[in-house]
Amino acid sequence: MAKQPMLKFVTVDRDMPEKRDASVRKEDFNEIYAEFAKAKAEEQASRCSQCGVPYCQSHCPLHNNIPDWLRLTATGRLEEAYKVSQATNTFPEICGRICPQDRLCEGNCVIEQSGHGTVTIGSVEKYITDTAWEEGWVQAISPAQERSESVGIIGAGPGGLAAADRLRRAGLQVTIYDRYDRAGGLLTYGIPGFKLEKDVVMRRNKLLEDGGVTFKMNCEVGKDISFADIRAAHDAVIIATGVYKSRDLQGPGAGAEGIVKAIDYLTASNRQDFGDTVAEIESGELNAEGKKVVVIGGGDTAMDCVRTAIRQGAESVKCLYRRDKANMPGSQRETQNAEEEGVEFVWLSAPKGFTGGDKVEGVMVQKMRLGQPDASGRQSPEVIEGADYVEDADLVIKALGFEPEDLPTLWEQPELEVTRWGTIKAQFTTGATDLDGVYAVGDIVRGASLVVWAIKDGRDCADAILEKLDARAAVAAE
Structure with missing residues (x-):
């Protein structure tokens, strides 16, 4: 009888891939x-x-x-494992690296609930696909038949790229328009290399290009090309811009030099990681070297900022968050990594203003306590009167989340309907908007969310477009 290859969770302990020592890894931007x-x-x-x-x-x-x-992995059938993984996920090697598995698949593993420690799903997913690249199993798209219909996609982030992959496989002509010089969106310029090395993203971009997807980079809609022109040039248009407008801080001194947005800070660092010359890094404006850094926020973007500041050589790095550790929105795994690397977390703390005049010298901090739950069920922070103090800072990074840009105004499309939050109003299952042939996917519909949700939206939207175009072709053939 063949030996059972599975069910070893009782005799084999959970084991993650080896993690580089904090004293070594904080010196570079490698994974x-x-x-x-x-x-x-x-x-x-x-x-x-x-x-x-x-x-x-x-x-x-x-x-x-x-x-x-x-x-399939347990029995050594890796190529089959890759094919099964790729069947539902356009970018498994990316999700294996950056998905918050502790909140999704691994956090709901049955053997974790029974006390045996979850299966390391994300690490195995990454291993499968990295092996597939090394072995040459990942091939450029080669449609069985070319079709004349075309789709324009605005935004080269994960949602747009996922839709492009699926549409191109069906033989459609796909053009992606993006404001940046490299495709990938936040995968390229928002997430640091120590979580997602950039060659992983670039090889996916090249694979799409090799498969016939056309990229029009450094192309800002509403400035370099109009939305109306894109719509006229294609049978369908997908809006996949993401959300890039940073939430701001109010209070005395909020406009002082040295208070910067997280997206600007991370983009500058990632550009330097690509080898670009970045004036804001060289001038010190977006460089933490030798500075006392305070990051405000408790999400994954805040974790990216504090860990980047450590690698830039900051004198000290502190993270202010208005709730406690148990109630922070970011990944617990990333928080642990940051603590190992020397970040100090100042829980139950919120900014009320800044000191220093024209140039920031400190953050005026209000101490908080957790009160009654709010509408979301989380305990609401309440100010502790008389407990204010000043946290010294040479560089303050605002990582308070992102909001959508006013696309109807920027694109001169007042008929493009948005919600009260400014996100585009679209069907969640298909991405269809009220404008004929116009779809929207990812964060511009959901608000700031996870990469894996953007991938799902892109794939679902592509399927809906294909279904509509197929129905149109069937009618025309009658």
């Missing part, structure tokens, strides 16, 4: 986790219980067939 070796990946995949109700799969936005590719 901090090593690759699984073949034997270790198979061992960890074998811990899957192959449960009857795979909560890991149901809690993945893409509903990835996780148990099946874990079984």
Whole structure:
């Protein structure tokens, strides 16, 4: 009888890939986790219980067939594992690196609930696809038949790229318009290399280009080309711009020099990581070297900022968050990584203003306590009177989240309907807006969310467009 390759969660402990020591990794922008070796990946995949109700799969936005590719990995059938993984996820090697698995698949693993430690799903997913690239199993798109219909996509982030991949595979002509010089959106310029090395994103971009997707970079809609012109040039248009408008801070001194936006800070650092000359880094404006840095916020963007500041050589890095550690929105794994690297978290603290006149010298901090739950169920922060103090700072980074830009005004499209939050009003299942042939996906519909949700939206929208174009072609053929 063949030896059972699965169900080893009782005898084999959970084991993550080796993490580089904090004293070493904080000196560079390389990814901090090593690759699984073949034997270790198979061992960890074998811990899957192959449960009857795979909560890991149901809690993945893409509903990835996780148990099946874990079984295939455990038995050494990696090419098949890659094909199963790729069937539902356009960018598995990216999701394996940056998805908050502790809140999604791994956080809902059945054996985790039974006290045996979750299967390391994200690390195995990354291993499968990295191996597929190395072995040449990842091939450029080659449609069985070319079609004449075309789709224009505004935004080269994960939602737009996922839609482009799916549409191009069906033979449609796809053009992506993006304001930046490199495709990838926040994957390229928002997420630091220590979480997602940039060659991982660039090789996906090249694969799409090799497969026939046309990229028009440094092209800002409403400035370099009008939305009306894009709409006239294509059978359908997908808006996948993301949300880039930073939430701001009020209070005395809020406009002082040295108070910067997280997106500007991270973009500058990522450009330098590409080898670009960045004037704001060289001038010190967006450089933490030798400075006392205070980051305001508790999400994943704040974690990216504090860990970037450490690598730039900051004298000290503190993160202010108005709730406690248990109630922060960012990944607990990223918080732990930041603490290991020397970041100090100042919980239950919120800014009320800034000192220093023209140039910031400190943050006026209000101490908080948690009161009654708000509408979302989270405890609301309340100010503790008389507990204010000043936190010294040479550089303050605002990581308070993002809001949508006013696209109807910027694009001179008042008929493009938006919600009261400024996001585009679109059907969640298809991305269809009230404008004929115009769709929207990702953060510009959901608000700031996860990369994996943008990928799902892009894929679902592509399928809806294909269905509509196929129906139109069938009618025309009658």
